[in-house]
Amino acid sequence: MIKTAHGKQRREDSLSRERIVEAAIAILDSSGEGALTFKALSQRLETGAGAIYWHIDSKDDLLIAACDAIVARTLGGLPENAVPDAAIRALALHMFDAIDAHPWVGATLARAAGQLPTVRILERVGQQVRALGVPDDVQWAAVSALLSYILGVSGQNAANAQLARERNLDRADFLGEMSSVWSKLDPAGYPFTNSMAARLPAHDDRADFLAGIDFILNGIARR
Incomplete structure (x- = not known):
């Protein structure tokens, strides 16, 4: 239990806007815009939606960031x-x-x-x-x-x-x-x-x- 919590904490600490954007690009490329949700991102990044919202304001913000990348x-x-x-x-x-x-x-x-x-x-x-x-x-x-x-x-x-x-x-x-x-x-x-x-x-x-x-x-x- 302690090991799992520590691993999750480490993943959240290493979460960055760049990692989120790259994960979004992967979802968009494989499944299209309709599949890009914060739930799908959370599952892919193994983190909570709140951690993602810390870096990204909205889906529109994320789409623009992914496009810009x-x-x-x-x-x-x-x-x-x-x-x-x-x-x-x-x-x-x-x-x-x-x-x-x-x-x-x-x-x-x-x-x-x-x-x-x-x-x-x-x-x-x-x-x-x-x-x-x-x-x-x-x-x-x-x-x-x-x-x-x-x-x-x-x-x-x-x-x-x-x-x-x-x-x-x-x-x-x-x-x-x-x-x-x-x-x-x-x-x-x-x-x-x-x-x-x-x-x-x-x-x-x-x-x-x-x-x-x-x-x-x-x-x-x-x-």
Whole structure:
């Protein structure tokens, strides 16, 4: 009995915000946002909910902290000394892959406008846009376009993957179903969508994503 109490005390003494955040990330990755509760965290960390509340105010606070940890880790892995347009492409692709690996991050970023995880990305993109020599009066528009595209497309890609998993479909099956639906649309009313049906199953999400980044960067360069 004494040994058990001592072990529990030691665990609570070593509890930190960082340990709680990492445990939350593990739950979010394995089971999604709905599974993240203070009860689940308490069980995973073998501590009481009160000890967790000492470090974390609420579930929203925890989600933002977990999201920020992923974003900080992702941005920290970017190559150094890259030229601005290459740096933007690398940042965009790293975020795309991070949100694909952690689908809950996309939804959390959408709710975290103005908070630290989004501001980290905003600041990094903004620095590179300035380094491109974009005039002051259009910097915000350029950064907003890039940020909206990066977060929007990455989040939608992750949402599509999550939907496929919920329906027990792999990517090929999911796109095959969508392609079948598009191919049956009236070509007169939906000429473009119908024409894309056959190409849909073979398209590369990452390549398409980077092509969109290049469209924006080319527009910025012309401006």
